[in-house]
Amino acid sequence: MTSPNSPDTITIDGPAGAGKSTLGALLAQRLGYLYFDTGIMYRALTWAALRRQLDLSDADALAGLAQDLAIDIAPPTQDDGRQFTVLIDNTDATWELRSASVEKSVSQVARHPAVRTIMRARQRAIGMRGQVVMVGRDIGTIVLPEARLKVYLEASLHARAARRAAELQARGLAADTGAIEADVARRDALDQHVMGRSPDALVLNNDDLSPEAEVDAIVAQLRAQG
C-alpha cells in the first residue's frame, strides 16, 4: 500500500486501553516525529458537549461543535503524569478528558457520521504534513490508508482492565477492576463499527510485550521496508 508518494506517517489502531498512546509517544520520540492521539479529539468534543448540555443524539449540534472547537495540545504544563496538556477553549481539561462522564459518553458522540467526517478531515490534514505517529481506531483504514506503516495493537480484555486499574491506583484513585473490565468491554462493543484492522497492518499483541519491545519491532519493520 505504501509508495514513494505516501505520507511519512505511522498509524496505530487498536481497542481501548491496548497501549496505543504509550507506544505512540515512545515511537514518536524514537523517530523524532509528532505524536498525535485522535482519541483526544473525540474526548474533547464530548467534554465540551457535556459542558454545554448538548443533546448527545443531536448530530447537527455535535458536528457544528466539532467544526468550531479549539483543541490545543501543548507540552505538559504540570508534572502530574500527563503526556501533554489539552486546552479546550483555553481551559485545561487534560484530566477531565479521562473522567467517568467523558468515558461513558465518548463512544456515543463518536458514532455520528457527521462528527466523524469533520474529525477525520482535521486528522488527515495533520497526518498529511508527514513525520507523524497517529493513534486511534480508524487511522490506518480510513484517515491515512496510504500511511508508510500501519500497526494494529491488541491485548486481552483482562490485561487492559488490569492496567487501567493500576493506572488509577497510581494516581491515588479508587479502582474496581471488575467494573473497569465491564466498562472497557462496553466501549469495545460500541466502538466496533469504527474499529478497523487494515489487512496490511503489523499486528502486535502486547499481553507479554513491553512498549520498548514494540518500538523495536516497528523500527525493524521500517528498516526492512527500506
Ligand SMILES: Nc1ncnc2c1ncn2[C@@H]1O[C@H](COP(=O)(O)OP(=O)(O)OP(=O)(O)O)[C@@H](O)[C@H]1O
Ligand atoms: N506493552 C505494555 N505492557 C504493559 N502495560 C502497558 C503496555 N503498554 C501500555 N501499558 C499500560 O496500559 C495502560 C493503557 O495504556 P494506554 O493509555 O497507552 O492505552 P490506550 O490504548 O492509549 O488507551 P485508550 O484507548 O483508553 O486511550 C497504561 O497504564 C500503560 O502504562
Ligand SMILES: Nc1ccn([C@@H]2O[C@H](COP(=O)(O)O)[C@@H](O)[C@H]2O)c(=O)n1
Ligand atoms: N480514531 C478514533 C479515536 C477514538 N474514537 C472514539 O473516542 C473514544 C476515546 O478514544 P481513546 O483512544 O482515547 O480511548 C473511543 O472509545 C472511540 O469511541 C474514535 O471513534 N475514533
